[in-house]
Amino acid sequence: DTEVTQTPKHLVMGMTNKKSLKCEQHMGHRAMYWYKQKAKKPPELMFVYSYEKLSINESVPSRFSPECPNSSLLNLHLHALQPEDSALYLCASSQGWGGEVETQYFGPGTRLLVL
Amino acid sequence: AQSVTQPDIHITVSEGASLELRCNYSYGATPYLFWYVQSPGQGLQLLLKYFSGDTLVQGIKGFEAEFKRSQSSFNLRKPSVHWSDAAEYFCAVGANFGNEKLTFGTGTRLTIIP
Numbered sequence: 620d621t622e623v624t625q626t627p628k629h630l631v632m633g634m635t636n637k638k639s640l641k642c643e644q645h646m647g648h649r650a651m652y653w654y655k656q657k658a659k660k661p662p663e664l665m666f667v668y669s670y671e672k673l674s675i676n677e678s679v680p681s682r683f684s685p686e687c688p689n690s691s692l693l694n695l696h697l698h699a700l701q702p703e704d705s706a707l708y709l710c711a712s713s714q715g716w717g718g719e720v721e722t723q724y725f726g727p728g729t730r731l732l733v734l
Numbered sequence: 735a736q737s738v739t740q741p742d743i744h745i746t747v748s749e750g751a752s753l754e755l756r757c758n759y760s761y762g763a764t765p766y767l768f769w770y771v772q773s774p775g776q777g778l779q780l781l782l783k784y785f786s787g788d789t790l791v792q793g794i795k796g797f798e799a800e801f802k803r804s805q806s807s808f809n810l811r812k813p814s815v816h817w818s819d820a821a822e823y824f825c826a827v828g829a830n831f832g833n834e835k836l837t838f839g840t841g842t843r844l845t846i847i848p
Contacts, residue, residue: 659841660841661839662838664835664836675835707775720829721828722783723780724780725770725777726777728775730775
């Protein structure tokens, strides 16, 4: 089973709200990723967690706060977002053996609209 | 650093016709290459990948791709497209810099006409 699940499917929030996106996988993968994808653009990497530790932060603004509470779960906490943060947020996972390129499996995404 | 070019922004193909989507990469060593497909509003689904070995790679849904080192290309092909193949296709390259970052191309949108 190569399934990554994401909730919620859609989210509308105001600029003063706090919300969280959730990602889950049960493939035993130890690397998990957050991507942001704007319309008609490729995914842009935001964060990488390897063995529950943040290994890559692509200079993402602090209004995005990732969290990896265990090896199966990845959260993205959102606070004081801007309308330009509206996008499809994709989660992915890979085996995470480290030091090598691996196949990443993507979830269906959360469509976020910031008003 | 690695890079990927997908020269075709949009391709229109008749149902039942053959398909080739182009992907060119730039990387100094042997690249790790992927093709993903994305239906509107959905996540990315892996079609196939090349890490090493046979340069002709078979994937899901009847797709195949051929790695040509001399041309720095990894083109995706399908002998006969179906209406359900209409989607966005992304080529991606990975490189062993001690991390697992993928670099995506800008994508090719495929439209199928009856």
